[in-house]
Amino acid sequence: LKLGEFELIDRLLKPLARGFPGALELEDDAALVPCAAGQEIVVAKDAIVAGVHYLPDDPADLVAGKLLRVNLSDLAAMGAEPVGYLTAFAVPRDLDQGYLAELVQGLARDQAAFGLHLLGGDTVTTSGPLVLTLTILGRVEAGTALRRSGARPGDLVMVSGTLGDAALGLRVLRGLAATEDETWFVVDRYRTPRPRLALGTRLRGMATAAIDVSDGLLADLGHILDASGVGAEIEAARLPLSTEALGLPRAVEAALSGGDDYELLFTLPPAELERCLVRAAEANVPVTVIGSITAEKGLVVRDASGAPMPTETLGWQHF
């Protein structure tokens, strides 16, 4: 990239800051985010690398959109509302200008969809693959953020939407045979997560623990169990599977250990179930009870006959 091309990126990025006065049109050293008494700022950061976290022929606008959506999902898991985001791109010198423009188009579309703005950005060159990092800022009423650590024995384990679709989408992109409808649905689920923001904010004061399913149900439930010092029993037959996933091989395994679904996994006192179902309907997101929290540590998954499944072989590793 030559200097002129950095100016191009600047020109592309600046419109994304319009509408948020504290972004200062990206002209200053930093952005200003208003604080209200009784609120907390919620902040998270993620990085993705070409060839590691996305496929070379994933459309650039969807890659950038997914990075934003994955960070929005972190806010959803805390019950927070989005405020804005910052980007840092390390760009190969020979990267096509059109690719960068598509990345920015993806951010533009998705920031409009979720009502937030760009607050700052940095673009540098690298001799390696494209590295995209994004920092998201949200806000939440002080003391009400959902955490991983509050699950108690007897709580229901619940999940939004359907599980396993994204992992199956990745397998289809890698060659797994599927119908046209199945392909469209599961690939879209892999490429375009739906951060459950409307559900997350409604779970505050109700869910005892929450996380988003990024590493896979078992891994992410494991994080809640570790943080809360409890165990859980899950019934595989209760896992919410899409019609499309059910048409594909090893859908239950994908639902248990596949990553990238970005559904909310949360725990709830049984007395709150009715209220939770009402609030989830308001948010237009289906939720399903898939098990319960136990005092005894460890995670047991039971098959339809009630027999424990061998979960060790179902773990999913990023690397």
Place this chain on the structure above:
Amino acid sequence: LKLGEFELIDRLLKPLARGFPGALELEDDAALVPCAAGQEIVVAKDAIVAGVHYLPDDPADLVAGKLLRVNLSDLAAMGAEPVGYLTAFAVPRDLDQGYLAELVQGLARDQAAFGLHLLGGDTVTTSGPLVLTLTILGRVEAGTALRRSGARPGDLVMVSGTLGDAALGLRVLRGLAATEDETWFVVDRYRTPRPRLALGTRLRGMATAAIDVSDGLLADLGHILDASGVGAEIEAARLPLSTEALGLPRAVEAALSGGDDYELLFTLPPAELERCLVRAAEANVPVTVIGSITAEKGLVVRDASGAPMPTETLGWQHF
């Protein structure tokens, strides 16, 4: 890097979050930053790439420390106080573990020196060079942040510390001959910027515009002039040069166009000069008047005889 090595990084990073309750021990999806009524959160983000922004044999702890200090300098330029930071590292698979440990040691030392904590981090692998990105959060009384856009004709142009040292330090590292004392001083200035936080907070309500000198005096003053819609005249003979810089060739050129000094460049109504000198003395930072703001746009640098110098040849480009 294998999974175990990511766990190592996690182990190294978690202690950096201790002492900031809202970091949630890096165990949750995001961190929580308290808001106080009447304050704004100040946020900035930077990325650096091995081989582009630092030299291969720069010590890792100083590389990480510089990344933190450069971001702190962005807060200083806004008159903000530091709160915390997040990191995202894209790490080559064959990077030495000891190098990562040194990076983290540099962050640990400098976060202690400047009184802030790690709020979150993400570590991913890359097939390319090491990419380090850092997001910094600070806070400032609402409406008082220093900006680039307030310079008015008649204002003094002022700068903290000395200029040109860092650029000379880079030239010494690349082979420029220098005495031992000169080498030690200018290389330290290149590797270890001193973010002028104490000065920045004291300039609020007094300076009309401010920026930190990262790209070089002329380039950064240009940013203030553009944002403020004014011009400036600078006297080269007034530029504050260190004794060490004066011993090296082309020191005035380095002071005008060299980057990386991370001093504060600001504009001040003449009536505020005495108060400014008192506050700078409180902050223990020397400040120097180097010129004044003009209604006529453009930037004129005069030599000791009063003749304009050809500034076009003095510009400094990142790429």
